[in-house]
Each structure stands twice: as structure tokens, then as C-alpha cells.
Amino acid sequence: MDETIKLLREQAILCSHLPELFDELINIMESNSPEVQEPIRKIEATMRDLSKNEQKAEDFLKRVGATSFAEYIAAQDKNIQRDVAEKLLKKTADAQLRLEKQVSKAKLLVKKGRDYVAFNMNILARTSASDTYGAEAKTGSNRTRRMFEANI
Numbered sequence: 001m002d003e004t005i006k007l008l009r010e011q012a013i014l015c016s017h018l019p020e021l022f023d024e025l026i027n028i029m030e031s032n033s034p035e036v037q038e039p040i041r042k043i044e045a046t047m048r049d050l051s052k053n054e055q056k057a058e059d060f061l062k063r064v065g066a067t068s069f070a071e072y073i074a075a076q077d078k079n080i081q082r083d084v085a086e087k088l089l090k091k092t093a094d095a096q097l098r099l100e101k102q103v104s105k106a107k108l109l110v111k112k113g114r115d116y117v118a119f120n121m122n123i124l125a126r127t128s129a130s131d132t133y134g135a136e137a138k139t140g141s142n143r144t145r146r147m148f149e150a151n152i
Contacts, residue, residue, distance in 0.1 A: 001081040007057050008069060008088035014050045015095035021046060022102040029109045 025039040057069070066072035073085045 001076060001085065003060060004069065004072065004085050005081060005088065007053065007060060008085055008092065010053050011050070011057065012088045012091045012095065014046055014053060015092045015099065018043065018046055018050070019095060019098045019102055022099065022106060026102065026106055026109065029106065029113070 021039055021043045025036065025043065028036055028039060061067065061069070061072065064072055066075070069085070069089055073082060073089065076082045076085075
């Protein structure tokens with residue numbers, strides 16, 4: 001049970017640290033600051049550590065013959081260590097749910113940024129409008145419609 005607590009504690013710490021890092025990244029993305037590399041570097045390092053922890057956890061679970069920590073903990077006698085392990089498991093699950101929401105928000109911000117860049121590149125390149133940006137020019141019209149005009 002000591003090894004279980006050690007693995008879950010490490011996992012809980014890493015999982016609770018990731019949402020903080022994603023908060024930092026999202027704040028930078030929302031403020032249009034160019035300082036995105038540092039939070040990404042921290043997130044990548046934490047993800048590597050979490051991956052190592054998951055591998056240790058998988059090895060441990062194979063060794064004890066359980067499919068998950070929840071199953072292993074439920075099979076243990078009720079005592080203080082089991083209570084600690086259950087709390088750590090819940091803390092990890094809560095952090096993972098929070099992280100899922102933040103990843104979705106970060107994906108949306110990246111998509112909006114990508115769309116903004118593509119839109120401005122099309123304006124600079126004087127790309128003709130298509131169904132993507134607005135209605136087609138009237139049939140028989142000799143004048144081409146540019147994307148910027150379609151959005152006015």
C-alpha cells in the first residue's frame with residue numbers, strides 16, 4: 001500500500017500542477033503575449049514526468065494483478081492508508097477533469113488564432129472571396145469580389 005500511496009501522491013502533484021500551467025498558458029494566449037514558449041516548456045516537462053509515473057503505475061498494477069488503482073484500493077483492508085489512497089485518487093481525478101476543460105479552452109484559443117492569421121493572410125494576399133468568406137459575386141459580373149468586400 002505504501003507504493004500505491006507514493007505513486008498516487010506523485011500523480012496527484014503532477015496532475016494538480018498541470019492545470020496551473022495551463023492557466024498560465026491560457027492567460028498568455030488571451031493577452032496576445034509572445035511569451036508562449038516558457039509555459040509550453042513547463043507543460044512538456046510535467047507531461048514527461050507524468051508519463052514516467054503512469055508507466056510505473058502500470059508496472060505496479062500488473063505486478064499486483066489489478067486493472068486500476070480504484071480496484072486495487074477497494075480490495076485492501078479499511079485503514080488509514082486506504083483512506084489516504086482514496087483521497088489521492090479523487091484529487092487526481094478532479095485535477096484531470098479540470099485539465100480537460102482547460103485543454104478544450106486552449107484548443108479553442110489556438111483555433112481562433114489560426115483562423116485570425118489565415119483571414120489576415122488572405123487579406124494581404126488579396127485572395128478572392130469564396131463560399132468560405134461570403135456569397136459569390138453575381139452571375140455574369142465581370143468584377144471579382146475580394147474577401148474584404150464580402151465581409152463589409
